[in-house]
Amino acid sequence: MKTKKIARTLIPSAALLCLTLAQPAHAYQSPEAQSFISGFNSFKNKDYQSAIKQFSTLLGQPESQLRELSLVFLARAYFKEGNTSESAYLLYLWKQEFPDSNLKTTLEQDLMRETAKIDINAILARKEQERIAREKAEAERIAREKAEQERLAAIKAEEERKAREKAEAERIAREKAEQERLAAIKAEEERKAREKAEAERIAREKAEQEKLAAIKAEEERKAREKAEAERIAREKAAAERLANHKASIFAAVSAPKLVMAVSSGDLVAVAGKEMVIPLTITNPGIMADSFTLATAFPEGWQSRFEIEGKPITTTAEIAPGASTTVQLKAKPPVSVLEGQQLALPIRLTSQVAGDRPISTEIAMTASAPIVRAVVKKVDSVDGDNSRAQCLVSVLNVGSAEASSLNITINHPASYVPVTDGSATFSKVSGETIRISQLNLASGGLQEFLINFKVKGGTSKGISCKAELTLE
Structure with a gap:
């Protein structure tokens, strides 16, 4: 039994190996095999969309020698893409067309399990409806092509009729031209006499025109030369003006x-x-x-x-x-x-x-403002050691107002700041409070008294540090 299972696995693998063996550059390569290997490599690289496209092309060739492999790998690719219904349909076709196939061992267990849940009869009914729809669309396409052929035939017949009418018109025109030629021969001698007299008159007029044209050309030449001289003078003046302007600008580089x-x-x-x-x-x-x-x-x-x-x-x-x-x-x-x-x-x-x-x-x-903070501590208030105070004095000794001034005050964790009668502040953390958005004029002084209570038992005394920042 083990030998039989190994043989079933080796047969499709050997088929794939034959398709992938390197060929000499001059050897003929089967488009069918190339298409399958392209799909197989896409499947290995988990590019299932490309694999589906290549294997579907092979299924469009009913006589393909790789149809068995194409059905199996296309079913696997659709399953990897999450299309279990299409995978189940392809496995159904494979079982119908290749009931003795030894490729069953190559199929994943989850593929066999999930496709077994699919109602194949419903899929076959849907495929039949799709086939009927395709046949209907093909019949409509043939009808359209027939109508187009009839339209083209009518156009061709109309063109042939017009060609016949054109040929007849050309024949009549040729006959008329011949009649006119004969009439022209008769009038030729009279025309020659008139032309001779006319030629003599034209020659006289031409000589006069050439004389006048020469006079006009000379006047135009002189006018062009004058205009060119004026243009050159203008351009020279403009260039000199531009150079003088640049010199004035360049002088400003040092001044x-x-x-x-x-x-x-x-x-x-x-x-x-x-x-x-x-x-x-x-x-x-x-x-x-x-x-x-x-x-x-x-x-x-x-x-x-x-x-x-x-x-x-x-x-x-x-x-x-x-x-x-x-x-x-x-x-x-x-x-x-x-x-x-x-x-x-x-x-x-x-x-x-x-x-x-x-x-x-x-x-x-x-x-700029120059701000400094002076902190004075009071370890007990009115003899009460459970209370303490910090007096923060802020000075601005700069020449500018200190706007948006923030005071950050750090205190021991054993003390809790309270708001009863003290300065307005916001709590930043367990040991930090902040007084925000102060405006302090040049030479100004503001003082803030902050009350504290001892947290828990006794304390060794309060100590506060103030840090000033400007926004």
């Missing part, structure tokens, strides 16, 4: 104030606050020009150029010697340092002389 001037006095950049810097852009050249504006501010800065509230990157065309006002809106980061001297680079590029951009800087002084 940027010729092109851009800051309209305000000393500039102060307040941390986190947008500032408006009026810029006057002047065209120092002798041609109308426009300028592309760009900033190269440090990381964290925000900037844009506007004219009449509309963002721009390039100015409108500016007449020679004229100016236009541009607003530079810049917002420094909150990390700028109080009193820091800033030189923020700006680049202007002429649309006419763009090969040498003009770089300049805007000088300003940074203004």
